[in-house]
Amino acid sequence: MRVKSRHVIYVQGxxxxxxxxxxxxxxxxxxxxEKLYSLxxxxxxxQTITGSEIxxxxxxxxxxxxxxxxxxxFLRFEDFIQRDLALxxxxxxxxxxxxxxxxxxxxxxxxxxKANWRFLIFMTWPHIIFWLEVACVATAxxxxxxxxxxxGVPPPFDTIAAAIFFFGVLWTALKFTEKRTYVxxxxxxxxxxxxxxxxxxxxxxxxxDRFAQHLADVARAGEAEEIVLVGHSSGSFLGxxxxxxxLKLDPSLGRHGPRVALLTLGxxxxxxxxxxxxxxxxxxxxxxxxxxxxxxxxxxARKDVMNFFxxxxxxxxxxxxxxxxxxxxxxxxxxxxxILPENYDRFRWQFFRVHFQFVMASEMPHAHEFFMLVCGPVxxxxxxxxxxxxxxxxxGAPAAREKAWQAIECAPVSGKAAxxxxxxxxxxxxxx
Numbered sequence: 001m002r003v004k005s006r007h008v009i010y011v012q013g014x015x016x017x018x019x020x021x022x023x024x025x026x027x028x029x030x031x032x033x034e035k036l037y038s039l040x041x042x043x044x045x046x047q048t049i050t051g052s053e054i055x056x057x058x059x060x061x062x063x064x065x066x067x068x069x070x071x072x073x074f075l076r077f078e079d080f081i082q083r084d085l086a087l088x089x090x091x092x093x094x095x096x097x098x099x100x101x102x103x104x105x106x107x108x109x110x111x112x113x114k115a116n117w118r119f120l121i122f123m124t125w126p127h128i129i130f131w132l133e134v135a136c137v138a139t140a141x142x143x144x145x146x147x148x149x150x151x152g153v154p155p156p157f158d159t160i161a162a163a164i165f166f167f168g169v170l171w172t173a174l175k176f177t178e179k180r181t182y183v184x185x186x187x188x189x190x191x192x193x194x195x196x197x198x199x200x201x202x203x204x205x206x207x208x209d210r211f212a213q214h215l216a217d218v219a220r221a222g223e224a225e226e227i228v229l230v231g232h233s234s235g236s237f238l239g240x241x242x243x244x245x246x247l248k249l250d251p252s253l254g255r256h257g258p259r260v261a262l263l264t265l266g267x268x269x270x271x272x273x274x275x276x277x278x279x280x281x282x283x284x285x286x287x288x289x290x291x292x293x294x295x296x297x298x299x300x301a302r303k304d305v306m307n308f309f310x311x312x313x314x315x316x317x318x319x320x321x322x323x324x325x326x327x328x329x330x331x332x333x334x335x336x337x338x339i340l341p342e343n344y345d346r347f348r349w350q351f352f353r354v355h356f357q358f359v360m361a362s363e364m365p366h367a368h369e370f371f372m373l374v375c376g377p378v379x380x381x382x383x384x385x386x387x388x389x390x391x392x393x394x395x396g397a398p399a400a401r402e403k404a405w406q407a408i409e410c411a412p413v414s415g416k417a418a419x420x421x422x423x424x425x426x427x428x429x430x431x432x
Contacts, residue, residue: 001379001382001405001408001409002066002377002378002405003068003225003226003376003377003378003379004067004068004069004225004377005068005069005070005223005224005225005226006068006069006070006071006224006225006226006227006228006374006375007070007071007073007218007223007224007226007227007228007258008070008071008072008073008227008228008230008374009073009075009211009214009215009218009227009228009229009230010072010073010074010075010230010232010235011075011211011229011230011231011232011235011238011239011242012074012075012076012077012078012232012235013231013232013233013234013235013236013238014077014081014188014189014192014193014233014234015078015081015233016078016081016082016085016185017078018076018078018079018082019046019055019074019076019078022074023046023055023057023074025360026043026072027043029359029360029361029370029371030043030059030361030371030375032361032363033361033362033369033371033372033375036361036362036363036364036365037063037365037372037394037395038063039061039062039063039375040061040062040063041059041060041061041062041375042059042060043057043058043059043060044057044058044059045057046074049073050210050214052076052079053075053076053207053210053211054073054074054075054076054211054214055073055074055076056071056072056073056074057071057072057074058070058071058072059072059374059375061375061376063377064398065398065401066377066393067377068375068376068377070374070375071224072374073214073218075211075242077204077207080201080203080204080207081188081192084188084191084192085184085185085188087188089171089174089175089184092184092187092188092191093130093174093187095191096126096127096187096188096190096191097127099190099191099194100124100127100190102194103194106275106276108274108275108276111270111274112270112271112274115270115274115308115311115316116270116308116309116310116311118305118309119268119270119305119306119307119308121305122305122306122351123186123190123271125186126181126182126183126184126186126187126190129181129183130174130183130187133170133173133174133177134170137166137169137170137173138166140165140169141162141163141165141166141169142162144161144162144165145158145159145161145162148161148162182352189234193234193271193272194275196272197271197272197275197277197278197281198275198277199277208238208241208242208245209245211242212241212242212243212245212246212248212249213246213249215227215229215242215243215246215253216246216249216250216253219246219250219253219254219256219258219260220250220256222256222257222258223258224258225258225259225379226258226259226261226379226380227258227259227260227261228261228262228263228373228374228380229242229243229260229261229262229263230263230264230265230359231262231263231264231265231267232264232265232266232356232358232359233265233266233267233268233306233307233355234268234271235264236264236265236266236267236268236269236298237267237268237269237271237272237273237281239262239263239264240262240264240269240281240284240285240288241281241284243262243288243294243296244284244285244287244288245284247287247288247291247294252293253293253294254291254293254294255293259295259379259380259381260293260294260295261294261295261296261297261380261381262288262294262295262296262297262327262328263296263297263299263373263380264296264297264298264299264313264328265299265358265359265370266299266300266301266304266306266307266355266358267298267300267307267308267313268306268307268308269285269308269313269316269317270308270311270316270317273285273313273316273317274317282317282318282319285313285314285317285319286314286319286321288327288328289314289319289321289325289326289327289328290321290322290324290325290326290327291326291327292326294327295327295329295380295381295384296327296328296329297328297329297331297380297381297384298313298328298329298330298331299331299332299333299358299368300330300331300332300333301332301333301334301335301354301357301358302332302334303335303336303348303354304335304351304354304355304357304358305351305354305355306351306352306355307355309332310332312330313328313330314327314328329384329385331368331384333358333368335347335348335354335357337364337366338357338362338363338364338366338368338369339357339362339363339364340363340364343363358370365391365394365395366391367383367387367388367390367391368387369394372390372394376390376393376394377393378390378393378408382408385411386404386407386408386411388404389404389405389407389408390404390408392404393405393408
């Protein structure tokens with residue numbers, strides 16, 4: 001019951017920053033976690049274990065009455081993502097516009113709207129910003145053309161000059177405002193999810209197969225007491241794919257000895273599963289929903305516009321798993337309870353920062369603490385079922401910790417207890 005050895009396999013989302021920046025963030029957040037809970041941690045340097053596709057490091061964590069050793073594998077995709085972002089700007093724009101029109105024609109956009117209108121606005125954001133920039137530059141080009149005509153420039157040279165101005169300024173605006181608008185990055189994300197859903201990215205499928213084999217090998221080795229496959233953001237559906245494929249490679253994956261769990265954070269399964277061509281992906285979700293040897297926990301937050309909050313990843317896809325269904329346990333997270341009040345108002349409007357809170361340290365002790373999930377002594381299933389007891393083990397006095405351990409060890413596991421983590425987070429306007 002008390003985990004001393006854990007193996008975490010982390011699946012990144014569509015993030016071009018890659019290993020170096022992720023490791024720096026992880027190490028920084030680990031120090032915050034260490035300070036908040038008065039623990040001692042020691043983290044190793046990353047080592048490449050499979051070509052250049054998987055990097056791994058270890059974390060030793062010690063408290064007064066427990067200690068754990070965590071092996072942390074980082075599955076890498078940044079080479080694919082950086083290659084996408086290097087595509088010509090006009091290719092990205094025209095292809096994304098064509099994809100968005102197809103999503104409208106197929107009705108996928110309306111399914112997104114019904115599932116979570118805030119995610120649809122986020123998905124439409126780059127198109128809104130792009131067409132606003134087009135309108136502004138076109139207006140400037142029109143004024144320039146009138147000036148050229150007034151100066152006596154004959155046609156068609158006035159039109160040619162205005163067109164050159166338009167395309168040159170628009171390209172410059174897109175290029176040099178990207179760090180603030182993320183227009184091209186989000187458009188590349190749309191292209192990728194479309195092509196992944198349509199099985200037009202064989203290099204991604206091949207790497208996912210190798211990652212599934214890695215998971216199967218880790219489980220078969222049996223060196224850890226608990227194995228947790230973590231998928232954040234787009235890594236949620238990638239993680240589900242890896243778990244489903246690993247189960248096909250080894251149907252007894254979760255029965256070798258170590259507990260095997262899938263933890264999805266800030267997930268967006270519908271961007272793949274709501275597309276009609278994704279029948280195989282939906283079948284993978286159905287298999288995970290009924291798999292008795294795997295625990296799947298899906299964490300959602302209302303404040304995160306990039307996830308589908310209050311959405312059942314199984315029923316929302318039209319999957320009827322029947323009485324055999326046991327996954328996932330859906331856990332609503334309230335970021336308000338994790339961030340200091342003096343910082344929360346600023347935090348809530350930084351949408352990418354909010355999205356990454358799932359995998360960052362808290363500012364206040366909380367039952368959902370990513371680094372306690374990674375480094376703590378309580379298994380994921382028990383932490384999900386008994387969050388307040390798990391929190392007491394992290395923050396309570398010795399007597400309170402022992403009482404919490406007894407509560408966890410004696411109580412039956414029930415996914416319904418996950419509601420203790422908090423219901424729907426109140427609206428931003430709830431306070432008036």
